[in-house]
Amino acid sequence: MPNDARVWIYQSDKPLDATQINYMNEQAAAFCDNWAAHNTPLKSAYKLIHDKFFVIAVDEGYNNASGCSIDSSVHFVKAMEQQLGVNFFDRSQVAFLINDNVYTTTLQSIKEDISGGKIAPGTLTFNTQVQNVAEFQHKWLVPAEDSWLKRYF
Numbered sequence: 001m002p003n004d005a006r007v008w009i010y011q012s013d014k015p016l017d018a019t020q021i022n023y024m025n026e027q028a029a030a031f032c033d034n035w036a037a038h039n040t041p042l043k044s045a046y047k048l049i050h051d052k053f054f055v056i057a058v059d060e061g062y063n064n065a066s067g068c069s070i071d072s073s074v075h076f077v078k079a080m081e082q083q084l085g086v087n088f089f090d091r092s093q094v095a096f097l098i099n100d101n102v103y104t105t106t107l108q109s110i111k112e113d114i115s116g117g118k119i120a121p122g123t124l125t126f127n128t129q130v131q132n133v134a135e136f137q138h139k140w141l142v143p144a145e146d147s148w149l150k151r152y153f
Helices: 018-034 065-084 107-115 133-139 148-152
Strands: 004-012 044-049 055-060 093-100 101-107 124-126 139-145
Touching: 004 018, 004 124, 055 065, 055 133, 065 124, 093 107, 093 148, 101 107, 107 148
Parallel strands: none
Antiparallel strands: 004 055, 044 055, 093 101, 093 124, 124 139
């Protein structure tokens, strides 16, 4: 995908197991192969990362994603939630990369995790709000002190 391709990141509330990953890979590949905007094919790609993040991208230089096509991607993710028994839309969880493992905590527990030393200013956090491939490559993982979490330090 080119650097300006649009990106959406969905964070699962729990890690996916091998069976869930295989199922989601099959379904996501089929979705991307058939994803269209007003019957015009979209050039898209997806990736599952750390058994927890579903990333989908669309090259709008090829064809623009319409509101309806974006809605269809959200419906796809919601269908995956139902099939897999996970939640990709729980915004109360924040994920960090600690010792090459994903650590997830709730918004309510962040202060406690910081005061207890679990999260430090340099702890990497996942920025699920990136908008395109370039941002994903350079701003998806950022030190907590360089994110919205800086107010806690």
